[in-house]
Amino acid sequence: MPEITRPDPDKLLALIRTDEGEPASGKRRGRLKIFFGASAGVGKTFAMLTEARRLHNEGRNVIIGVAEHHGRAETLALIDGLPTLPLREIDHRGVRVHEFDLDAALTQHPDLILVDEYAHTNAPGSRHPKRWQDIEELLDHGIDVYTTLNVQHLESLNDMVARLTGVWVKETVPDAAFDAADEIALIDLSPDELLKRLHDGKVYVAEGANHRAAENFFKKSNLGRLRELALRRTTERVDAQNDALSAAQGHDEAPTGDKILVLVGPDALSSRLIRHTKRMADRTRAPWSALYLHTDRHETLSPKARLRVEHNLRLTEKLGGRVVRLNAARAATAILSHARQNGFTRLVLGHSHQPWWRRLLGATSLSQKLIERGAGLEITTLNADSETAENPRDDTSGWEVWAARPRDHLMATAIVAACTAVGLPFRNLTDPDTLIMLYLIGVVITAARFSIGPAVLASVMSVAAFNWFFIKPYYTFTFDDVSYAVTFVVMLITSLIVGSLTAQLSRHARLARKGEAETRLLYDLSRQLSAVRGVDTMAEVVVRHLQPAFDAHIRLWAGERQIAGAPLIDAKETGAKEIGVLHWVMQNHHIAGRHTDTLPSASGLYLPVMAENIPLGVLSITPRADDRQFTGADLLVFETVASLIAGAFQRARQAELAETSRVESENERLRNVLLASLSHDLKTPLTVMNGSVSSLLKMRKKLPREAVEELTSLWSHLTRLQKFVTNLLRMAAITSGQMHLNLEPYLIQEIAGAAIARVEPQKGARQIRTTVSGQLPMVQIDGALIEQVLINLIENAIAHTGDDGVITITLETDADRVRVRISDDGEGLIPGDEARIFDKFHSGKPAADRDGSGTGLGLAICKGIVEAHGGMIYAKNNPPKDDAPTGASFIFTLPVAK
Template identity: 60%
Template sequence: MSPDTRPDPDKLLALVRHDGGEGVPRRGRLKVFFGASAGVGKTYAMLSEARLRLRDGVDVVSGVIEHHGRRETQALMEGIPVLPMLEIDHRGIRLTEFDLDGVLARRPGLVLVDEFAHTNAPGSRHPKRWQDVEELLDNGIDVYTTLNVQHLESVNDQVARLTGVWVRETVPDTIFEAADDIALVDIPSDELLKRLADGKVYVAEGANTRAAENFFKKSNLLVLREMALRRTAERVDAQSDELNAAMGQNEAQLGHKIMLLIGPDPLSTRLIRHAKRMAARGRAPWFAVYLQSDRHETLNEKSRARVEQYLRLAENLGAQVVRLSGAQPARDILTYARQNGFTRIMVGHRRIRWWLKPFRTAFAQQLIENSDGIEISVINGDVAPYSVTENVASSLRPFIARPIDYGVASAAVALATLAGLPFRDKTPSDNLTMLYLTAVVIVAARLGLGPSVVASILSVPAFNFFFAEPYYTFNFYDSYYYITFVFMLVTSLVVGSLTARLSRHARQVSERERETQILYGLTRALSSVRGVDRICEVAISHLSAPYNLAVSLFVDSPEGLGCIPKSAGPEDMKEMSAVRWVATNTQMAGRDTDTLPSASGLYLPLQAENETLGVMGLTPNGNGRRFTGSEILQFETFASLVAGALQRARRSDEAERSKVESENERLRNVLLSSLSHDLRTPLTVMNGSVSLLLKMRKELPRKAMDELTGLWGQLIRLQKFVGNLLNMAAITSGKMTLNFQPYMIQEIIGAALSQVQSTKENRQLRTQIVGNLPMVQIDGGLVEQVFVNLLENAFQHTASDGEIVITAERDADRLRIRISDNGAGLKTGDEARIFEQFQTAQTLSSDRAGGTGLGLAICRGIVQAHGGMIYARNNSDKTGASFIFTLPIVPEMPKEIL
C-alpha cells in the first residue's frame, strides 16, 4: 500500500470512538427507529432491541413510551424500569412530560424516548423533545427513539402537498443525520392498511375515517415509504463516503457550493427545504444568505420576525447563515458569490404586477442577466405571498409615517412658499420651483418617502396658486405651465424617492458604524485593564447603555459562579437555573432561544480555548423587546471578547503565581543546600567524637553511657535528615545524576531490608515475587533509598506487631512494586498531598511523631527521574495503605547480539 492510499488513522479513529478524545467527555449514542408512517412497528422494534440490551447487562430505563393501549407493546415493557413522568401545571391543567432532570440524575446506560418530534408542554426546559435527547447525549447517555419520515423538516412541504396535511412537529435533518444508527422499520402498505382497519394504528380519537381517507391512502403510503427508503439509502451513502475518505479511497470532491437567498416572503420556507434536499443529493455545502439592504428598514416587525424564523429554520437544516449589507442587491449578491466560490444561487420569484413591469425588473432576472457563469435556480411562487390585508399593508409600508410628519411636510411647503414670495416679481417664476424641490429633499431626508410624496404633490398647486399668473387662483395664462407642473411633480417625486432611499442607506451605514464603534471600544477597553473585576466593569459599562440592557456577568471561581455586580444577580430561580444550565452545557439559553425561552434574560457562555469561564446575562429593560438574529450574533461576539479577556487575566494571574512559586522554590533550594552543607561537617565531627566516647564504655559511668547512646541516636537521625535535605535539593535543582545499570529487583529489596532490620521491631516483613521478573534499568543506590524510605514510612504508621508486604510483578514494559501495610490507612484527600515536601500523614491510630516530610517527596523525585510513577491509596479491604511505584524494564537484547 503506497503512502498516498494508506488509511488516515485519525479519520478512522473518529469514526469508531465516542469518548470525544482525551479530556473530552464521552457523548452518548443515538439510535433512531425510522419508519414511513405510524403503525409500522417502530416502538415494538425499539422495545425488542432494548430487552436484548437489558439481558446483556446494560442499565436500560424507559423514559417515555407511547404504547396507546396495545397489549403486544405493553408486554415488551415488562421488566424494563420505568421512570416517573414530570407533571407541569399550565393554566390550571396538569400535563405530563418526559422528566429530563430525572434521567440526568439517574444516569442510566440507555434510555428509551418515544416520539422524537414531540412538542413539549409550555414551561419545559426545551420546546421540543429532540432537544431533550440532545442534552442526554451531551451527558454521555445512550438513547433509543422513534421517528416517522413526515416529521423530517426537509420533506415537510412535500408531505403537505401529497397528503394535504401540514405536519407541525418536525425534527431538523441535521439531528437525524447526526444519529449514530438508523434502523428502518418497514412493512408493506397493504399490511399497514390492514392494521389500520383492525384498530392497531393509533390516530386521534374520532378521526379514523378522515385519517384513512386522507393520510392513509395507499398511494400516499407508497410515496412515504419511498421517501423513508431514500433517506435511509442517502444515510448509508454518506457513511460509505466517510469510510472511503478515512480509508483514502475515492474521497468525495465537493464540486458544488449552493447559496440560498432568504427574504420575508413565505416562499422562503419552500426554498429552504428544496435547497436542503438538493444539497443532500449533491453532498454539497449550502449557505442561507440574507441581504440587509435599505429595504430592510421598511419591513414591519412581523416581516422581520419572519426573516429570523426562516434563517433559524435554514440553520436547523444544516445551512450556514450569512448576513450581508449592501445598497444594490443583485450586484452585491453576485460579488459575494464570486468571491466565495459559489456555483449555484437559488432564489424565489413572483410575477410582477402588470402596471409595475415597465418600471421594475424582477430580482431573479437581474441575477440571471449578470450571473456570468454562476448557475441561477429560480423557484416560482404559486400561492399568494400574504393575505390581502397584509399584502396591501406591505405595499403601503414605505408611505406610513406619523401624522405629525405629514404636518411637517405641509409646513415645509408653506415655508418654501413664504421664502419665495419676496422674489416673485424679481425673478422668473420657473426659478422658484427650486425652493419646493429643496423642501422635498429636506423632508425626504428627515421624514422618509411618504411625507416627501405629500410635499411633492402639495408643491404643484402651491406654485400654481402663488407664483403662476394670475396669482391666488389655480388658473394660468401660459399653456407651457402644463409642462412645468408635470416636470415639477415628476422631479419632486424622483428626487424625494432617491433622497429617502439614500437616507435609509445612510442610517443603515450609521448603525453599522455604531456597532463597529462599540466593538472597537470594548476591545480597546478590555485590552487596557487587568483583573476580573475591572474586566467585568468595563464589559458592563460598554454594553448596558448602547443596547438598553441590564448586563450581569457570572464568573467561575473555586467558590462557584459569582455574579458581578452582586446586586445584578437574578433572584428568580428560573433565571439562575438558566445560568447554571448555560455554564454546564456551554450553549446559550433564555430569551428568544430554544432552551428555557420563558426566562427574562438571554444568557451566553463565556468560553475561551474550550474552557468555560462563566456566563454573560443580558436582560432588556423593556419587557416586550425581542432580540433579533443579528443582535444575538453581536452579543456572541461580545461574549467571546469578554471570555478572551478573562482568560488572559487568568493566565496572567497564573503566570504571576508561578513566577513567585518558582522564585520561592529557587530560594528554598539554595537555603536547603547551604544549610545542609554547613551542617554536614560539624555533625560528622560530633558523630565521630560520640562514637569514640562510646568505645570507652569501661572507663565511663553507666549513666554517662546511656546519655551518650541517646545522643548518638539523635546524631544519626540528624545526619539522615541532612542527607535528605541534600537529596531534595539535588532533585529540585535538576542536578541529580543517575548511574543506570541493570539490576535484579530482588537484590535491591534484600539490601533495603538489611538496612531496616534494626528498626522494624516485631513487625513482620514479607516479600512476594510474582513470576520470573526481568532486570530493571535503574540507579541501584537511589532505588534502594526509595525502598528504605517507604519501609520506614510504613513503620511509623503501623503497630509494632504489624505486617508489611512487598510485592513485585511485571506490568507490560514496566515493573510494578507495591509496599502494603495493615495500619490505619490514609485520610481522604491525602493520597497526593503526602508526596509534597514537608507533608506528613497523620493517622487516627497512631499518635507517634511523623517524619520530616521529605522521605516521600524524595521517593517521588527518584521514581520520576527513572521515568516511572508513584502513588498511594488505601487497601481494598479498608485495612492499611499501599504505596505503588513503577520502574522501566531492560529491553531484551537481540538474539544475534547474544
C-alpha cells in the first residue's frame, strides 16, 4: 500500500477503543448515549426507557438514576419493574430538594444508568453545579449512561435559539460534552404531531399553561426552526465522525486549512461572538481560539466588567476553544502579530458605533484598523444590537476610573495647592510663565500616583490656580493681557497630554511589576525547592514562600497525610465540605473547590500535584479575604506553581528511590560476598566430616546399635547441610553473574528421567507420573543445571504433597519453546504468594507450619537457572474441584535447539 494513503494504525486503534468505550490510555470509560430532540414532548424519555427495558430483559444491570415521568401513564409503565435509585435530599434554605444521588450510583456501579435531563442545574450543595458534570464522573468510573437533551440547551446555539424563539434558556451544556458522546439518537417529531400531543396534554409544561406555551414557545414556526437546528447539529456531528475516520485513513483532518481567532472583551457582545465562532468552526471543522488583550484599559475596568471577562473566557473553554491572554500596549499591532505568527486565517470581532466626539476627532475603531492592516486575513465583524444583552448587567464604562476614589481627588487638590504654595514666594521675582512648570510637575506626580481622572482634575485646577494667583489682577479670573488666553489653553492641553501619558506609563509600569513579581515568585520557588531535599522540607518551603505572596492559607498533602500548612481541622473553613473536596481531588486528580465547576462553594481551591500522570499530592489555596475572586490568570499561576511542586516532589521521590536502590544493591552485593565466603569456608570441612561419618557407617557391624543410629542421624544432617552450602554457592554464582552455561542439545525426557531417579529415595509412597504431549524437539540447555531445576521442583512438590499424593510431570511444545509443568495435589499456594514464592529465603508454608527443613533457596535457584537459559518460570494454583484445593503447578519454558 502506498505510504501516502496508508491508514494511521494508532488513530484507527484509538477510534476502535473509543467505539468500545475504552480510551487510548487503556482505562475503560463508560459509553454515553444522548437521546436528542428539538423540543420537549418529542418522546426522548420514552425512547430512552424503552431501550433500557429491552437491555434489562437481556440481562444487563440497568438502574434508573433519574427519569422525569411527569405523571404520564405510558412512561410510568416503562419505569415499573426497573431498579430505581432513590433520590438524595438536599436542604436548601429550608426547602427539601431532591437530586440525583451520584455517590450511591458510584457505589452500586451498574452496567448502565439512566439520568434524564442532561442540562439540569443541581441544587446548591451538590458536588457539581450541573448534571452533565455528574454524568462525566460516572463515565470516568466506567459506567454507561443514557440521558436526554433538547437542542436549545446546547451552549453554541443558545443565542440563536433566543433570537428565533424569544426565550433565553439558562441551562446549557457545553458542545464539547455533546460531541464527546459515543452515540446520539435523534428523536424526531413533526411540528403538527407535537402540537397535537401538546393539545392532548402529553407534553409537560407548567400547570394551566398549555395555551400560553402553545402561543409563545410552541408556535409552529418556532418548532420548525428548532427541528431544523436539531437535524443540522446531528448532521454536523456525523460529518465530524466521518472526518475523524478519514483522518485515520490518511486524509487531511481539516481540508479547509482554516484556523479561527475571536477577539473577546468585557462587553456583552463577546458571548455572541464566541458562540458564532464555535458554530463557524464546527461547520469548517477548524480549530479556534479566543484572544483577550490585557492592555492598560484592563486596569480601568470596573469589577463587574472584569467578572464578565472571566465569564467570556470560561465560556470559550466550555465550548472547546483555546484561551489566549496577551499583554500588549497597541491592540491592533499585537492582534495581527499574534494571528500571523500562529497561522490564523480568520479573525472574528465585534464592531460598535464610535461616539460622535471620536468621529469628530477622526479616531478609528479597532475593527477599522484591523481591516486596513489585515492583508491576507479573512475578517468577520458582528455589530452590537439589543439582542446581545441576554443578561442585563451594568455597562462597562470608565466612569469609576474617572471618578476614582474621593481620597484621590483630595490628594490631587492638595498637590495643586502645594505647587501654588511653592510658587507664591517667587510671584514678583520671576516671569509668571516660568511657574507653569510647577503645575506640570504637579500633574505628572498626580498621574503617576493616581489614575487619569485625578490627573485631569489637577490639570483643570492648575490652569485656574495659575490664573487666580499669578496673573494680574490677582485673585480674579480676569486678565489684562489677551495673550494669556492662549497660554491657558496651551497649559491645559499640555497638562492633559502629559497627565494622560504619565498615567498610561504608570499603568504599564504596574503591569510590568506584576508580571515581574509573578516571574520572580516562580523563579524563587523553583530555586528554593532545588536547594532542599525531602518532600516534607520542600512542603515547608512552599508554604513559607507562597502564603505571603498569595495572601492565603497554603496547605499540602502527600496522599492522605497533610505535610505542611495549618491543620485543616483547626481552620475557619473546617467542615465536611472541605474534606470532601480534598478527597475528591485525591481520587479524581482534577482541580476542584472555589470558583471551579466541582464543589464551587468550598472555601479553598484544591489542585492535584501530579508528575508524569502520577498523583503525588494536593495543594490547597484558601484566601484570607472571603470576597476574593480567583481569575483565569490566577488559576494559570496556581497551576504553574502546582507543576513546579510536582516536579520537585518527583525529584525527591526519585532521589529516595535511587538511594533505596543503592542501599539494596550494596546490601545484596555484601550478602553475596558473605554467602560465597561462608560457603567456601564450610564446604571443605563438611566434605571431610561427611566422608568420615560415611567411613564409620561402613564399620557399623563393629559398632553398638546406639552409635550407628547417632552416626546415621549425623550423616543425614551433614548431607542436608552440604546441600544447603551447595545451594548457597550456586545462588551466589547466579546473583553475581558468574554462572557459566555449558549449552548442548538434550532431550528433555532424558533430563526428566535422570531427575526422577535422583529423587526416588525421597518420594516414599507418592506416585510420580510423566506425560509427554506430541513429539518433543531437542532443547539447548546445560543438562546438569536443568536437572537440578527439575530435582528442586520435584522435591518441593514432595514436601507439599501427602504420603499418598500424586506428582505429574507434563512435557509439551509451545512454538519455539518446550514447556515443563510439575503439578501436585497438595494444599496449593497461599493466595498472593504466586510471585513471592521465587524470592530468596521465602518459604511457601505459613510460619506456624515450618519445620526448618526448607531453606527457601531451591525455587530461587530454579528461577535464576531458567532465566539464564532465556526461559520463563512461574507458579499458580490448579483449578479447584468442588471448592476444594487441588494443588499447585510450577511451569517453566526452555528454548528449542537450533
